[in-house]
Ligand code: PRP
């Protein structure tokens with residue numbers, strides 16, 4: 001596997017991804033699983049979060065003890081499906097700021113189209129975790145990271161639950177400096193640029209739309 005690409009092989013993540021894939025899994029359970037998987041993946045992806053020593057008075061004495069300087073983390077879900085992962089990261093780092101990038105794939109060309117963007121300032125001083133459950137052609141993730149970099153973002157990570165090899169290759173070629181944290185690497189894309197075996201349309205399954 002390429003440098004800067006981390007596939008999460010933890011058995012709990014793999015078990016929950018199998019439940020996600022099942023077409024019988026309904027909206028409620030699907031949302032819950034996306035959030036649980038994000039918590040498990042986030043634990044690993046945020047391993048290098050900066051710490052600061054805070055003065056704390058224990059019942060015994062006063063000491064300095066490390067705490068996450070959470071104000072420095074920005075989460076940027078790619079709308080819509082990335083929204084399903086946001087709560088999972090906020091469970092771990094409740095004080096993180098949340099930006100949004102709205103992108104949808106054209107059904108014919110599979111090219112991403114942007115319709116919304118709002119990033120927390122100062123973006124250049126934050127660790128930025130971009131969230132999207134699916135990395136298919138990679139077009140949406142590449143466009144999102146292009147946009148964040150144009151606005152000054154530097155320390156960027158990308159987290160997805162399922163990726164196609166085509167998406168990993170495309171993203172890695174465009175942004176070799178951005179680590180990819182992925183729950184499972186699937187086989188390939190089909191003729192409609194859907195991931196095989198995948199889980200179908202993540203946004204529709206999270207929000208119960210069709
Ligand atoms: C899905 C998914 C990604 C994108 C991945 O979003 O959530 O954003 O497709 O495909 P790509 O790697 O080929 O760009 P979609 O465009 O279906 O929008 P939605 O989240 O609103 O359903």
Ligand code: URA
Nearest residue numbers: 136194195200201202
């Ligand atoms: N977007 C999805 O939601 N699923 C896929 O398989 C590909 C892109």
